[in-house]
Amino acid sequence: MKLYDSRTAPNPRRVRIFLAEKGVSVPVEQVDIVSAQNRSAEFRTKNAMGTLPVLELEDGTTIAESVASCRYFEETHPDPPLMGTDAKDRAVVEMWQRRMEFELFLPITQVFRNGHAFFKGRIPQVPEYGEVCRKHAEQRLAWLDGVLADRPFIAGERYTIADITALCGIDFGRVSDVRIQPAQANLTRWHEAVSSRPSAKA
Numbered sequence: 001m002k003l004y005d006s007r008t009a010p011n012p013r014r015v016r017i018f019l020a021e022k023g024v025s026v027p028v029e030q031v032d033i034v035s036a037q038n039r040s041a042e043f044r045t046k047n048a049m050g051t052l053p054v055l056e057l058e059d060g061t062t063i064a065e066s067v068a069s070c071r072y073f074e075e076t077h078p079d080p081p082l083m084g085t086d087a088k089d090r091a092v093v094e095m096w097q098r099r100m101e102f103e104l105f106l107p108i109t110q111v112f113r114n115g116h117a118f119f120k121g122r123i124p125q126v127p128e129y130g131e132v133c134r135k136h137a138e139q140r141l142a143w144l145d146g147v148l149a150d151r152p153f154i155a156g157e158r159y160t161i162a163d164i165t166a167l168c169g170i171d172f173g174r175v176s177d178v179r180i181q182p183a184q185a186n187l188t189r190w191h192e193a194v195s196s197r198p199s200a201k202a
């Protein structure tokens with residue numbers, strides 16, 4: 001088994017944090033996004049999309065979606081549960097995971113992809129769309145601050161994959177100056193709590 005990783009990218013960090021929370025160690029190979037190694041013909045034999053992370057299993061199966069890789073480890077290493085504990089809880093966690101991914105993580109990454117010099121010439125960029133995504137992400141941070149008023153973690157009482165997705169998205173937002181505002185006390189408290197877990201350094 002091997003995890004194809006990039007130390008600086010937010011999606012691979014999601015899987016690394018998930019693994020750290022599970023206490024699972026997997027051999028890792030770094031793929032250089034800067035030199036576009038991930039877009040090479042050789043790497044595309046593992047993931048036609050050319051993105052990271054990619055989890056390669058013993059039998060050669062490649063899993064090239066972060067949440068799908070997390071699902072694999074949730075099934076093979078159920079403790080501690082990070083994707084819910086019973087039918088209702090799994091549904092609630094999935095709801096928050098998807099909200100964090102679609103409403104926060106993706107807009108934040110789109111600010112970077114459409115506005116940052118790194119992607120110039122690599123992908124078609126629409127800077128105006130990046131700014132629409134910035135506003136969207138800022139509104140969602142304000143919303144999330146309200147959500148966290150009555151609970152320690154995003155999906156409720158326990159730390160879950162929804163917290164991992166939100167943490168990785170929010171931390172990546174710094175590159176594009178999308179940040180938690182000082183007045184967002186609940187979000188600040190949550191961010192300090194999840195950042196202080198040893199897994200955040202994974």
Ligand SMILES: N[C@@H](CCC(=O)N[C@@H](CS)C(=O)NCC(=O)O)C(=O)O
Pocket residue numbers: 009010011012033038039050051052053064065066067
């Ligand atoms: N939906 C995929 C997205 C993967 C993705 O976009 N990965 C980024 C890194 S965070 C990437 O490989 N970017 C490099 C590129 O597009 O060249 C997942 O969840 O794993």
